[in-house]
Amino acid sequence: MSKLVLSGLLLLLSMSFVSALGFGAIAIELSDIWQALVSYDATNLEQKIVIELRLPRAILAFLVGSGLAMAGLILQTVTRNPLADPYLFGVSSGASFGVVLLFALTGVQAGLVLSGAAFAGSLLAMTALLLIAKSQLNNQVESMLLAGVALSFLFSACTSLLLYWSDPQAVTAIVFWTLGSFSRADWQILWLPAVVVCMSVSCMLLFRRTLNAMLLGDESATTLGVNVTKLRLGMLVLSSLLTAVLVAMCGGVGFVGLMIPHIVRFFVSQASTAGLLITTMSGGLFMLWVDIAARTVLENQELPVGVITAAIGSVFFLALLVLRKRATASM
Amino acid sequence: MNQLVQATHSMLDIQQVGLQMNQSYILKDVSFNIQAGQFVGLLGPNGAGKSSLLRCIYRFIKPTSGQIKLLDAPIDSYSRQEYAKQVAVVLQDVPEQFNLAVFDVIAMGLTPHKPLFSSMNHKDKYEIATALEKVGLTHKSNQMFSSLSGGEKQRVMIARAMVQQPQLLIMDEPTSHLDVKYQIQIMELAKSLGVSVLASFHDLNLAAAISDHLLVLHNGELKAQGAPSQVLTSELLSDVFGVCAKVTQVPSAHNEQTLVPHIRYHYGYIQ
Numbered sequence: 001m002s003k004l005v006l007s008g009l010l011l012l013l014s015m016s017f018v019s020a021l022g023f024g025a026i027a028i029e030l031s032d033i034w035q036a037l038v039s040y041d042a043t044n045l046e047q048k049i050v051i052e053l054r055l056p057r058a059i060l061a062f063l064v065g066s067g068l069a070m071a072g073l074i075l076q077t078v079t080r081n082p083l084a085d086p087y088l089f090g091v092s093s094g095a096s097f098g099v100v101l102l103f104a105l106t107g108v109q110a111g112l113v114l115s116g117a118a119f120a121g122s123l124l125a126m127t128a129l130l131l132i133a134k135s136q137l138n139n140q141v142e143s144m145l146l147a148g149v150a151l152s153f154l155f156s157a158c159t160s161l162l163l164y165w166s167d168p169q170a171v172t173a174i175v176f177w178t179l180g181s182f183s184r185a186d187w188q189i190l191w192l193p194a195v196v197v198c199m200s201v202s203c204m205l206l207f208r209r210t211l212n213a214m215l216l217g218d219e220s221a222t223t224l225g226v227n228v229t230k231l232r233l234g235m236l237v238l239s240s241l242l243t244a245v246l247v248a249m250c251g252g253v254g255f256v257g258l259m260i261p262h263i264v265r266f267f268v269s270q271a272s273t274a275g276l277l278i279t280t281m282s283g284g285l286f287m288l289w290v291d292i293a294a295r296t297v298l299e300n301q302e303l304p305v306g307v308i309t310a311a312i313g314s315v316f317f318l319a320l321l322v323l324r325k326r327a328t329a330s331m
Numbered sequence: 332m333n334q335l336v337q338a339t340h341s342m343l344d345i346q347q348v349g350l351q352m353n354q355s356y357i358l359k360d361v362s363f364n365i366q367a368g369q370f371v372g373l374l375g376p377n378g379a380g381k382s383s384l385l386r387c388i389y390r391f392i393k394p395t396s397g398q399i400k401l402l403d404a405p406i407d408s409y410s411r412q413e414y415a416k417q418v419a420v421v422l423q424d425v426p427e428q429f430n431l432a433v434f435d436v437i438a439m440g441l442t443p444h445k446p447l448f449s450s451m452n453h454k455d456k457y458e459i460a461t462a463l464e465k466v467g468l469t470h471k472s473n474q475m476f477s478s479l480s481g482g483e484k485q486r487v488m489i490a491r492a493m494v495q496q497p498q499l500l501i502m503d504e505p506t507s508h509l510d511v512k513y514q515i516q517i518m519e520l521a522k523s524l525g526v527s528v529l530a531s532f533h534d535l536n537l538a539a540a541i542s543d544h545l546l547v548l549h550n551g552e553l554k555a556q557g558a559p560s561q562v563l564t565s566e567l568l569s570d571v572f573g574v575c576a577k578v579t580q581v582p583s584a585h586n587e588q589t590l591v592p593h594i595r596y597h598y599g600y601i602q
Contacts, residue, residue, distance in 0.1 A: 080426065209442045212435065216425040222391050223422075224495070225415030225443035269475070271435035273450075 002274030009281045013062075016288045020058035021050050024295050028054075052186070058288060060185035060193065061305075064246050065256060065287025066280040067197040070204065071246075072257020073279050074239040077211050077270075078232045082262065083145050083320075086122075086243040087254030087313075090151030094125025095240075095247035096178055097155040097162075103174060104162045115192060118248035122240040125151055130236070180251040180306025182291055189249065196245045203238055204276055207231065212271040253306050255313020256283055262320070340367040341403060342499055342527040343388065348397035350383055350551075357383045358394065358551045365499070365529060365544075370522050372542030372559075373531040376572055380551040381531040385503050388529070389420045401499070415443035419492035421485065421502045421521075431476045436487055437462055440494030455494075462490035466520060482513030489520055502530035506537075535572075539563055539592045540583060547571055563592040575599055 021033045028046050036047035068086065075084035075091075086092050098121020099114055108114060132147040159178070163171050204211065210231055213221040218228045246253070260283040261270075268275040287305075290312075294303040343365040350358040358380045365371050375381050387394045390406060399406045401417060409417070419440070437459050438451065445455075463469045466486040471479065476487060485505050492500055500521060506514035514534060518541050521528050532538035538545060539559040547555045547562060549571045555562045560580060568576040575597050580590040 076429075080429075082429065206447050209439070209445060212431075213439050213442050215429050215431060216427070216436070216439070217422075219386075219391055220420070220422060220425055223389050223415060223418070223420035224439060225411040225413075227411060265430045268430075269432035269435050270429050271431050271438070 002268065002272065002278070005268070005278060006274060006281075009278060009285065013281060013285055013288075016285055016292075017058055017062075020061070020288050020292055021054045023292050024049075024054060025300065056187050056190055057182050057185040057291065059190060060182050060249070061287045061291040062284035063190075063193045063197050064182070064250050064253060065260075065290075066284035067193065067200065067242050067246050068253060068256040068287075069260035069279050069283025070197070070200050070257075071239040071242045073261040073270075073276070074200075074204070074211075074235050074242075075257065076261055078214060078235045079144060080215065080217070081144055082265075083258065084148075085255065085258035086239065087252070088145060088152070088258060089129055089148035090125045090155060091122045091129075091240055091243045092247050092252050092254065093152040093155035093159070095119070095122040095244040096252055097121045097159050098124075098244070099248055100159045100162050100174055100178075103170065104166050107170075112192070115245050115248040118244035119241055121155070122244040122247070123237070125155060126236055126240045176304070177251040178306075179304030180253040180309070181294075181302070181304050182250055183302065184249065193245055193249055196242055200238055200242050201276075201280060203235075205273065207235075208271075208273060208276060211235070215271065251304075251306060253287075254310050255316065256287065256309055259313055259316050260286060262316075341365070342367045342369070342401070343529070344400040344403070345388070346398045346400075348384070348387060348394045348399060350380075350387060350392070351395045356551050358387070361397070361548075361551075361553045363546055363553065363556055365527055367498075367527055368525065369543050370528045370541060371530070371544045371546060372538035373529060373546045373548065374535060374538055375531075375548035379548040381548055382503055383551075384548065385420075385501055385529070385531060389418055389501050390414060412443045415495065417497055418499045418501060419495040419497035421488045421492055421500070421505045423504045423507060424481075425484075425488070427477045429477075432472070433468065433474055433476055433479070433487055434459065434463075434472045436476050437490045437494055440491040440496075443495065458494050458496075459490075462493040465493065466490045482509050482516065485509065485513070485517050486520065489517065493524065497526060499527045499529065500524065502528065504531050504533060507533050535563065535568075535594055539594070560590065560592045563594060568594065568596075 018030070018033060022028050022030065026046070026049065028050060032046050033050055035041070036050040040051055041047050071086045072084065075086065075089060076082055095118035098117040098119070101121070102108055102114060102117035128151055129144070129147055133144045163174060166174070210221070210226045213224045213226050214228065214231070221228050261279050264275065264279045264282055268278055290305050290308050294305045294308055297303055341364055345364070346362050348358055348361045349356065361384060373381050373384070383392065386392045388399060401409070406414065441451070441455055460469070463472055466489055468483060468486055468490065471483065476484065479487065488505070502521060506517050509517065514537060518530065518537060521530065522541055542559055545556065545559050545562040546553060547567065554571055555567055563578055565576055565578055568574055568578070577595045578592050579595070581593040583589040583591045
């Protein structure tokens with residue numbers, strides 16, 4: 001059953017990749033895409049668009065989607081909070097703050113330093129969240145969410161303050177970046193998100209048993225021989241790193257981490273290896289299509305992806321609240 | 332001869348265990364011993380320290396004094412995994428915010444046995460299938476854990492403990508929210524596993540009928556221990572539980588030859 005779903009997803013994924021390469025400001029024929037993939041001719045403009053622009057962009061979109069879905073899944077598992085999400089927990093805002101601070105101080109706009117700053121910012125946010133929610137980590141779903149939202153506002157305020165002091169040109173660049181975009185994708189920078197996402201998937205697969213054991217509570221996990229405190233801390237750092245690297249590259253893309261694991265969990269048991277892989281792939285698939293929409297909905301214009309995910313995500317979040325309310329009312 | 336060796340084989344040895352939190356005693360000077368294969372019932376009113384005592388034994392909290400030995404070795408000398416291979420725990424209830432298939436919950440019992448990289452092999456699947464069969468939930472293997480009834484959930488947790496293949500099974504009031512039928516079912520299931528069991532009970536008659544040995548905890552102290560018919564007396568029941576009770580000996584449901592204590596309570600309002 002799950003093998004069938006996985007192979008279906010793989011098929012869908014390859015079709016989506018082809019679509020991502022074809023759709024855009026200029027529609028490119030399937031035959032040209034094929035040509036570009038098998039025998040690339042750099043002098044052909046259409047082939048150049050496919051290989052130099054759209055392919056790295058599609059890969060980045062996939063990596064960001066799957067990475068954020070994973071970051072959400074990790075957060076949800078170790079805090080046992082189904083509403084956890086790097087965006088809602090303020091981790092993304094922390095990362096953004098790190099990036100903007102570095103930018104405002106030094107003017108650096110790209111590179112590893114940016115990811116480093118984002119990581120520092122996300123760790124700061126995560127530490128603050130843990131300190132606030134310390135005593136209630138295990139059972140208070142709502143209070144942790146509120147703490148996360150508060151932190152998210154705090155970091156946004158700091159970011160806005162920094163923007164206020166920066167020069168207008170820089171502000172435009174930063175604002176566009178915070179809205180989320182894959183336009184900076186090129187082959188030179190792709191390795192970093194690729195490495196981090198692959199590393200996280202491997203970590204999740206490696207520790208899947210102990211992670212799953214945590215789903216039935218700290219006490220239950222302890223009796224299965226799991227070092228709960230250490231595992232939770234390690235996984236929170238991992239999800240911060242994942243969020244930070246992706247935010248540094250593409251800005252604030254929210255709600256993917258909340259939505260994707262939620263939808264997948266509805267159909268597949270979360271504790272299975274298949275559930276993990278399906279979550280990752282669905283995240284990537286979702287983001288690929290968000291990016292396609294961002295490039296094609298408005299003619300000659302590109303919508304920020306963060307706007308689209310936030311729009312879909314907020315509707316999803318509201319629907320979730322209504323459903324939860326109904327579920328508790330009917331009990 | 333062989334049986335004699337078996338009978339003197341100590342599974343769990345607890346010496347003067349004390350637990351102090353915020354200057355007040357939760358447990359005071361508790362000592363007892365569990366032999367291999369014994370079914371030991373832990374009794375006591377709410378707040379007597381039953382859960383705390385069990386938590387000390389399954390290493391969720393550390394006692395402030397005394398020593399606990401499992402198979403003649405201090406429990407701190409075991410690594411987390413080694414300890415989880417010896418001791419499995421079924422808790423009162425487990426949080427379930429997530430959709431988990433019954434099969435996956437039972438597979439969690441493999442956690443201490445499997446190295447990080449390994450995947451599930453035929454033997455593991457066979458063990459899970461056997462456990463499912465034993466608790467009578469084979470047909471619900473692919474269902475979601477959260478959709479099960481309370482009794483089914485506890486049977487799943489027992490199946491998980493079976494997959495863990497422990498020498499000692501600890502149960503912290505596993506039946507307190509369940510219907511009568513499931514209370515008996517869960518406890519008989521635990522007894523049928525053939526491992527040493529330490530279980531806390533709410534129902535005194537059920538405890539008396541099923542346990543080989545009883546421990547009675549009151550205000551963190553061990554008030555009495557021994558065979559059910561010695562421990563459960565009218566005096567103890569009024570001292571510890573604050574009820575008036577008549578205790579008679581009735582033939583066991585499992586074996587007509589053995590007598591087990593049977594308690595009839597009253598509080599005293601009606602003369």
